[in-house]
Amino acid sequence: MTATLLDGIVQGLQLSLLAVGITLIFGLGGVLNLAHGQFAVVGGVAAKLLLNLGVHPVLAGIGGVIGAGLFGLLVDRSLLLPAYRYRGEERLLLGLILTLGLSFVIDGYLNYAFSEFSLTLLLPIPLVQIAGIPMRTAGLTTSAIALVVFLALFVFLRWTLLGKTIRSIIENEVGAELCGIDPARTRTIIVGLAAMMAGLAGIAQGLFSSLGTEMGPEFTILGLLVAVVGGVRSLNGTLVAGVFLGIVNAFASRYIGAYVAFIILLSVAMATILLRPTGLLARFT
Amino acid sequence: MSNRPVSSRYTDVVALVILLALVPAIAAHTPYYLRIATLAVVYMGWTVGFNLIFGHTKQLFLCLGALAGSAAYVTAVLSQQLQLSPWITIPIGVAAATGLGVLFSYVSVLRGLGVIFLGIVTLAFSLIFQNMVLGLRQFTNGETGLVTRDLGFPLLDHPVAAYYLFIAVLALALLVYCFVMDSRMGFAFRALSDDELTAELSGIDVTACKIVAAALGSTVFGLFGTLYGLYNGIVSPSLFSFVNVDIPVLISLLLGGMRTRLGPIVGAALFAVIEEFVRPFGQLSVLVYGVLLIVLFVAFREGLVVMLRKAFGFSQFRELFRSSG
Numbered sequence: 001m002t003a004t005l006l007d008g009i010v011q012g013l014q015l016s017l018l019a020v021g022i023t024l025i026f027g028l029g030g031v032l033n034l035a036h037g038q039f040a041v042v043g044g045v046a047a048k049l050l051l052n053l054g055v056h057p058v059l060a061g062i063g064g065v066i067g068a069g070l071f072g073l074l075v076d077r078s079l080l081l082p083a084y085r086y087r088g089e090e091r092l093l094l095g096l097i098l099t100l101g102l103s104f105v106i107d108g109y110l111n112y113a114f115s116e117f118s119l120t121l122l123l124p125i126p127l128v129q130i131a132g133i134p135m136r137t138a139g140l141t142t143s144a145i146a147l148v149v150f151l152a153l154f155v156f157l158r159w160t161l162l163g164k165t166i167r168s169i170i171e172n173e174v175g176a177e178l179c180g181i182d183p184a185r186t187r188t189i190i191v192g193l194a195a196m197m198a199g200l201a202g203i204a205q206g207l208f209s210s211l212g213t214e215m216g217p218e219f220t221i222l223g224l225l226v227a228v229v230g231g232v233r234s235l236n237g238t239l240v241a242g243v244f245l246g247i248v249n250a251f252a253s254r255y256i257g258a259y260v261a262f263i264i265l266l267s268v269a270m271a272t273i274l275l276r277p278t279g280l281l282a283r284f285t
Numbered sequence: 286m287s288n289r290p291v292s293s294r295y296t297d298v299v300a301l302v303i304l305l306a307l308v309p310a311i312a313a314h315t316p317y318y319l320r321i322a323t324l325a326v327v328y329m330g331w332t333v334g335f336n337l338i339f340g341h342t343k344q345l346f347l348c349l350g351a352l353a354g355s356a357a358y359v360t361a362v363l364s365q366q367l368q369l370s371p372w373i374t375i376p377i378g379v380a381a382a383t384g385l386g387v388l389f390s391y392v393s394v395l396r397g398l399g400v401i402f403l404g405i406v407t408l409a410f411s412l413i414f415q416n417m418v419l420g421l422r423q424f425t426n427g428e429t430g431l432v433t434r435d436l437g438f439p440l441l442d443h444p445v446a447a448y449y450l451f452i453a454v455l456a457l458a459l460l461v462y463c464f465v466m467d468s469r470m471g472f473a474f475r476a477l478s479d480d481e482l483t484a485e486l487s488g489i490d491v492t493a494c495k496i497v498a499a500a501l502g503s504t505v506f507g508l509f510g511t512l513y514g515l516y517n518g519i520v521s522p523s524l525f526s527f528v529n530v531d532i533p534v535l536i537s538l539l540l541g542g543m544r545t546r547l548g549p550i551v552g553a554a555l556f557a558v559i560e561e562f563v564r565p566f567g568q569l570s571v572l573v574y575g576v577l578l579i580v581l582f583v584a585f586r587e588g589l590v591v592m593l594r595k596a597f598g599f600s601q602f603r604e605l606f607r608s609s610g
Contacts, residue, residue, distance in 0.1 A: 032401060082583045092400070097539060097582045100532070104575025112568050221408070228405040263416050266409040273406050277396045 003133050004254045005247060010139035012246020013146035014208070016239045018201040018219055019226035020153070021194030023238045026227070027170040028183075028190045031083055031095030035075075035103035036198050037219025041110060043068030043199020044119045044211040057121055065199045072195025075102065076188045084184065087173070103216060110213040117213045119206035138207040145204070149197060150239055157235070166190060170233065198223075229272050231279015241280050245269060295463060301550055302456050309445050319444050325557035326451040327513045331530065332537045332549035333458050334505030337465075339535075340543035341474040342498040343481070344390060345400045347527070348407035349534050351414035352503050353510025354525030356382040360511045361520045362424050364436040371437050371515070379507035385410075386503025387496055394492045411527050418522045430521025437515030447516050454512065458505050463546065470497060478544060540581060542588025551589050 018040060025033045033039075047064025051057065079102055083095040110117070123137045130140075157163035168176040169183050177183055201219070205211040226245055230237030248268050252261035272280065305326065312318040331349065338344050346352070360378030363369055389410070393403040418425045425431060434442075441447045465471055473494050477484035485491045514520040523529060533556055541552020559577055563570045585592050 026401075079579065082586070089400075093539065094582065094586060097536070098579055101575045101578035101582070104571050104578065106575075108569060108572030108575055112572065221412070224405060225409065228402060232401060259416070259420060263413050263420075266413050266416075270406050270409045270413075273398070273402055274392060274396050277398050277402055 004250050006133065006135065007139070007254075008247030008250030009243055010143050010246070011250055012243035013143045014201055014204050014242075015222060015226045015246050016242025017142075017146045017149065017197055017204065018223040019230065019238050019242055020150070020235060021197045022223050022227040023230065023232055023235060024190050024194045027233045028166060029076075029080070029084070029095070029187050030087070030091050030173070031080060031099065032092065032224070032232075033194075034096060034099040034220055034224075035106060035216075036099075036194075036223050037221070038103045038106040038110075038216040039068050039072060039195045039198035040202030040205070040219050041211065041213055041216045042071050042106065042202075043196075044202040044206055045110060045114060045117065045213070046199070047121075047203050047206070048117065048119045051119075061121070061203050064203050065196050068199025068202070069192045069196035072198075073188060073192040075195075076191035080191070084187070103220065107213070107216050110216075114213050119203070119211040120209070121203070121206045123207065136208075138204075142204040142207060145200065149200065150235075153235065162186070162189070225266075225269050229269050229280060231276075231281065234279050234281055237279045237281045241272075244272075244280070294467075297547055298459050298463065301547060302452065302459070305455070306449070306452055309448055313445055316444055319448060321557060321561065323444070323448045323451055323516065324513075325554055326448070326455055327509050328533060328537060328556065329550050329553040330451070330455045330458050330505055330509040331534045332541070332553045333455070333462055334502040334509075335534050335538050336502075336543065336545075336549045337462065337498045337505075338386070338502035340538060340548075341478055342495045343400060343478060344393065344495060344499060345404040346386070346389065346407050346499070346502075347404050347531055348385075348389070348411045348414070349506060350525040350527055350530030351407075351411045352382045352385055352506040353513070353530060354414060354418070354520075354522070355385060356507030356510040357514030357520045357525065358418065358425060358431075361431045361433050361436060361514060364433075365431065366424070374436075375508075375511050378511045379504055382507025382510065383500055383504045386499045386506070390496045390499030394495055408527075411531065415522050415526065425522075428522060430519045430524070432518065433515050433520055434518050437512075441512070441516045451509075451512065451516075454508060458508075459546075461501065465501065466546070470494065474498065475544075536578065540585065540589060542590035542592075545588065545590045548588050548590040555589065 018036070021039070022033055022036050025031055025036075043064045045064075046067030047060045050060035050063045055063065079098055080095065083091050083098055086094060123141065125137050127134050128137055128140070129135075157167055165176065165181050165186055168179065168181060169186055173183055198219075202211055205215070226242045227238055229245065230239070230241030245265060245268070249261060249265045252264040256264065308322045309319060312322055331353065335346070335349060338346050356378040358378075359381045360371070360374045363374040363377060364371060389403070389407055392398075393406070398406065419427055440450060466474065473484065473489045476487070476489055477491055477494055481491060510525065514524070517524060534553075537552035537556045538549055539552070540555055541550065542548030559574070563574045563577070566573045
């Protein structure tokens with residue numbers, strides 16, 4: 001019981017890590033990133049390439065995260081520029097299609113160029129006992145990293161000037177611009193940051209089991225689900241939604257079976273959106 | 286617009302349907318091209334339906350494949366299990382799709398869901414539908430799918446006749462679309478696609494409009510889904526998957542032009558051409574497809590029909606200028 005709960009929290013944190021980037025990019029850029037799962041895979045591929053060069057696994061992991069971040073910066077400064085020229089619904093629609101196209105490009109290229117790819121990172125000690133419950137170190141490591149990342153993000157948004165600018169743009173882009181904030185520059189930083197978090201989630205998948213190039217769409221859908229259940233504009237909401245859905249999934253898989261578990265997960269997500277149509281913790285950031 | 290005689294108001298639609306009806310004259314001898322043309326007509330019909338749901342009333346349904354698929358599966362399973370005639374099972378299947386569409390629309394209005402929230406709720410339904418079809422193996426035969434060869438009308442087994450049947454259904458859908466858009470409801474649709482709150486304040490029943498649009502659109506999805514399933518000979522989950530229905534229909538609508546009469550037709554036709562163009566690239570086809578998508582959308586952001594209309598209007602203006610000068 002406790003083991004399942006902990007397992008769910010670990011899975012949930014990984015989901016939150018994946019979804020927080022979608023929340024940030026949507027909140028700040030008004031673009032729903034449909035290539036977010038592909039960013040995660042890009043991070044994994046970069047880490048694998050570094051590993052193949054003989055780089056130490058920890059450094060390779062960091063390199064992968066940075067690689068994903070650079071890729072995010074590139075996408076923001078090139079592909080998304082046409083979308084940023086518009087506001088509101090038009091930007092959302094154009095962004096939707098552009099990122100969908102990007103996801104096809106990434107999937108198509110990676111599946112072609114790295115058809116045999118799989119990233120598996122093994123930690124030196126696979127299991128540890130915590131309060132008598134055997135826990136996988138992979139899960140603990142990921143959770144620790146995710147918690148640190150979330151903490152850092154909250155501190156950053158709450159107490160730094162850049163963080164405050166970011167929150168002001170999320171609140172009202174035109175208003176922020178009138179106060180002398182440059183939304184474009186801030187947006188680029190955030191897209192890079194969001195891509196780095198996606199890359200981290202991808203590498204975490206490599207720690208858990210293995211990451212393949214075909215997992216992009218699945219990641220995107222899971223990330224979207226978590227971000228929207230959390231309210232798509234609230235970071236706290238995303239964190240809570242990820243952990244909540246992770247726990248639901250762990251219990252459903254443990255007691256009912258993997259096939260029905262996915263249906264239950266989706267139904268719970270649907271029900272949550274219908275019960276709290278503006279997000280799990282509406283207006284709380 | 287509405288005081289022009291009916292005959293000249295719809296010349297573009299009539300001309301297009303006639304043009305589509307001439308396709309078998311060229312393609313009838315190569316079954317492959319005839320099949321592509323038939324599929325394109327199915328996607329045109331779906332895009333007309335999606336134009337009503339998303340274009341005019343801004344309801345982002347991402348369960349289009351699931352709507353079409355539920356109609357096809359209800360029809361196929363009922364026909365197979367109870368040996369009923371298609372005249373009974375097809376209406377039941379279509380009604381299932383209509384019911385689902387109305388349900389989503391009603392729930393979203395009731396709970397005040399935003400565009401993205403409705404999108405994700407319906408996307409979750411899409412995935413549930415796919416998993417249910419795979420799970421209820423005893424009825425649906427799982428991934429392999431149900432053979433529908435002898436369940437439908439014998440007409441559907443003849444390629445050219447089937448093509449004309451789909452054209453007839455498409456013409457019917459367009460007729461209903463034109464009729465609705467010229468009625469009071471059509472004015473209400475235009476008003477609420479501009480600004481929902483203003484529309485509501487000026488006395489338009491936005492809830493009713495949205496539900497009617499969703500009902501009509503879902504009916505189109507159900508009808509084409511059922512007929513497509515019967516025509517295809519096999520109803521399988523991949524036939525109605527998110528990638529095979531929702532994404533092409535969304536792209537076709539945006540490519541052709543939202544809230545236009547001919548946009549869905551032009552967009553779906555162009556999409557069929559793109560698919561054929563991309564096919565020879567084999568393993569790299571997904572990559573090429575993505576690049577094309579990005580380039581086309583950056584170039585024709587407002588949709589092809591709007592772009593053409595502007596270009597046409599511009600040249601008319603230039604002729605006027607030339608004759609006076």
